[in-house]
Amino acid sequence: MMIESIHAVREKLRAVRGQQKIALVGTMGNLHQGHLHLVKLAKQHADYIVVSIFVNPMQFGPKEDFASYPRTLEGDLEKLSSLDVDLVFAPKMQDIYPAQLDVHTKVTVPNISDEFCGLFRPGFFTGVATVVCKLFNIIQPNIVIFGEKDFQQLHIIRQLVQDLCFPIQIISSPIIREEDGLAMSSRNQYLLPQERKIAGQIYQTLLNTGQKLMEGEVDFNNLTSQAKNILASHFKVDYFSICKREDLKEACKDDKDLIILVAAWLGRARLIDNLCVDLC
Ligand code: AMP
Secondary structure (H helix, E strand, C coil): CEECCHHHHHHHHHCCECCECEEEEEECCCCCHHHHHHHHHHHHHCCEEEEEECCCHHHCCCCCCCCCCCCCHHHHHHHHHCCCCCEEECCCHHHHCCCCHHHCCCCCCCCHHHCCHHHHCCCHHHHHHHHHHHHHHHHCCCEEEEEHHHHHHHHHHHHHHHHCCCCCEEEEECCCECCCCCECCHHHHHCCHHHHHHCCHHHHHHHHHHHHHHCCCCCHHHHHHHHHHHHHCCCEEEEEEEEECCCCCECCCCCCEEEEEEEEEECCEEEEEEEEEECC
């Protein structure tokens, strides 16, 4: 069942709350297997599954792809109906943002929101944090599921939940990939056929760097420069960084729980990916 109005979704959930564990899977639609995996995970942890579909204007920069972002509601509903989702919340823009964005209350998780993707997309994580808070307040889920593909986003939402005392458990889903390793994303469809053929190089480069870390390479600067150089023949790299998984700070040679974060442009598509590396 799809509901658009905030009032109606609240009424619907009033009858469920307390009886059943409610999980929320937040999406911008144009659903692919990555999203559907989040839903399957939600079903393992909760009784009542809400999927939200909303292309959030606040997280797009003025020169970004808000207008052209793929909107495929009918197909999305079909995919979700085969998974037996209990409720799809697809609010209208004016219900989520009745006023202009620039006069709207905003939620910002400091410092980390200005790193990595935040450096290249100013205001992006404030847009994400703000809409996530709205969805949490509207749905009041017991559990939320987020994908590890957007690892920085996941990190920021964990902090937001802790800082703002939301009584919500966060579950993360591993990255779902295409056969050549490209992380699934709605933006992959911006890739031209020739670009699509080489897009898997991002994951290959992550794997190569991960392999060198496992072999004991500790010159992280050298590793990241090598990786950037390799990618630079086809991609415009925004960042490629080896970080501590715990706080996404730059990794030092004695750190064990690492994550390699990358964002790179290929044609019109900005691709992000990451790889966790455990050194023991
Ligand atoms: P989006 O619709 O792109 O805003 O993504 C909605 C949710 O799906 C976020 O929690 C993403 O991290 C997650 N997600 C998107 N793509 C993937 C993927 N390939 N694997 C796992 N999770 C994903």
